[in-house]
Amino acid sequence: MSGAQAKRLRWYQHLYFQVLLAIIAGVTLGHFWPETGAAMKPIGDAFIKLVKMIIAPVIFLTIVTGIAGMRDLKAVGRVAGKAFAYFLFFSTLALILGLIMGNLVQPGAGLNIDPASLNGAQVADYAAKAHESTITGFLMGIIPTTLFSPLTEGNVLQTLFVAILFGTGLAMIGDRCDPIVERLEDISVAVFKVVALLMKAAPLGAFGAMAFTIGEYGLGTLVNLAALVATFYATALLFIVVVLGAVARVCGFSIFRLIAYLKAELLLVLGTSSSESALPALMEKLERAGCPRSIVGLVVPTGYSFNLDGTNIYMTLAALFIAQAVGVELSIGEQLLLLGVAMLSSKGAAGVTGAGFITLAATLSIVPSIPVAGMALILGVDRFMSECRSLTNFIGNAVATVVVSIWEGQLDRTKFDLALAGKLPPLPETAAAAHPAPDTTG
DSSP states (O other): OOOHHHTTTTTTGGGHHHHHHHHHHHHHHHHHHHHHHHHHHHHHHHHHHHHHHHHHHHHHHHHHHHHHHHHHHHHHHHEEEEEEEEEEHHHHHHHHHHHHHHHHHHHHTTOOOGGGSSGGGGGHHHHHHHOOOHHHHHHHTOEEEEEEHHHHOOHHHHHHHHHHHHHHHHHGGGGGGGHHHHHHHHHHHHHHHHHHHHHHTHHHHHHHHHHHHHHHHOHHHHHHHHHHHHHHHHHHHHIIIIIHHHHHHHHHSHHHHHHHHTHHHHHHHHHHHHGGGGHHHHHHHHTTTTHHHHHHHHHHHHHHHHHHHHHHHHHHHHHHHHHHHHHOOOOOHHHHHHHHHHHHHHTTTOOOHHHHHHHOOOOOOOOTTTOOOOGGGGTTTTTHHHHHHHHHHHHHHHHHHHOOOOHTTTTHEEEEEEEHOOOOOOOOOOOOGGOOOOOOOO
């Protein structure tokens, strides 16, 4: 499809409009016919499974061709070092912001709930998973059973680990690796065509997931814990607009224009409550916007495990809410302990399904002042907060990738400015055809 043909797309043909319409339909069905809405869960689950099916090949091919194309292994290490420095700083800042807002707003104050009346059985499964998610277990879990098992099991961190090793091995070979890299690039074209096909089902996935959420939990669930939900959304918005907005401004771009560029993916994340559902599309759109493949391949998948800004805000804010609700006064020392434990546990459960709730359980199990059973108080609204967690995580990783690209001096400013101004042609029907070749400038 040519640029002229792409411009003739009508408003109802754009993915973001179709997903938005699907979300509205899902909310309507779940609210007025809750049983039918709850029965739509398999549709949302099926779409997320389809996307997760393709994530491992996308990450593997992008990283391997990116590193092999760079050839300069020092540059790979430099990019990784800058990315982790960024992740550590802003993840910690997110935890601190959640702690500050929890103390200022005190959403749980006045509830006066007796800890003995809480049903700890409701959160027993999450607590058990949290107990299993130790730092040692997490580090050991990065190493796969075989070289190819990550591609079949879909473990993001294991895929990242193997891809970095394989890409490094190819880069060390030198020019002899060119035929292999060329074949991998050809395969990546086919894989991204599959991504384009799967994205056509995004409206169905968003409809099923949203219909289930509203049908199962109901809009009325939000009323009972409105203070916590409102505080969390406000804090996440503050982090995006003020903190990430300031970072974007210093780096010479607008956070609002970046959000507008990624609006279709953000609506998909909102509809499915999963940032993973838009991971392949995020990687592709960042490349189209001028970020080199080597940096996109390293920063985005790693950020999905180590740069969870929304999850970090949620952890400290929810922990304080539970403490306030059961009448526990936390000293400054106990709050600092909570912050330190949260920093570790947020990494220990990275990549685990339901990581937000599991990491909270892991944190509370180590901080004795706050009863783990108190998590039952927020179980009903966790699904609604997971949407905000996913959106914040997604935006945070998009900003991180752009920033690291700028720090490396490899961002194509012309492409980037066109993308944020909305002047790039839409992705053609065969998205793979528009997928840029790997960056080989180093």
